[in-house]
Amino acid sequence: MYRYFIQPQLNRFTNSLIGYEMLIRKYDDEHWKLPQNFAAIPVDEQVNLLKLTAKRIGLKVGSISFNLNRSQFIDQHMAEALIDAQHDIYPVKLIIEVTEESCDKDVAREALVKSAKHYTENGVQISLDDVGTGFNTYNNIKALLPYANEIKFAMQNFRRETREGEIVDQLQFWKEVASKYHIRLVVEGTENAEEDELLNQLDLPYRQGYFYGKPHLVKLE
Structure with a gap:
């Protein structure tokens, strides 16, 4: 059995809840676990569950974020199912977070841009996840930025790579990128009051x- 867990996204300056990121989990051995293979979960099952979850929480927030790796992002069946879901859950905004996985190395940039354009033309927003780490350097995602509504900066990735000393400079760089393209910058991985205050100082x-x-x-029953 699959269900979505949700994590809140905030505008800290207005102390308002702006959305939820949806994280799919599988119930196995009496525990909720991260699925081993997201691609093995049928598209229709994921999207139907998304619709049910969105309708349960939709009155509380303006948007929900749904993760796709690059291979899923260019899949036409997935795209049509999610565009249909956006129509179904309106006025809640559906945001596709484009993530990075090892299986995505052969996905062509041209295919990513084509899919991003298709999503945006049909009212689905695009978020580029984990900027500044892994494959998601500025040069590698530059072609997608004109179609993006949001970029996400994961502080936990820099901790994992023992690059904590770069966080402030990287945040300032990606803040400038977000300003240039008139898109949101969401900082994730905030774990304590010191980091919260740092983000206050960086505006x-x-x-x-x-x-x-x-x-x-999210309980559906």
């Missing part, structure tokens, strides 16, 4: 992390 309102709320199960 970055949009945030996500354990400091503001851990992922929790």
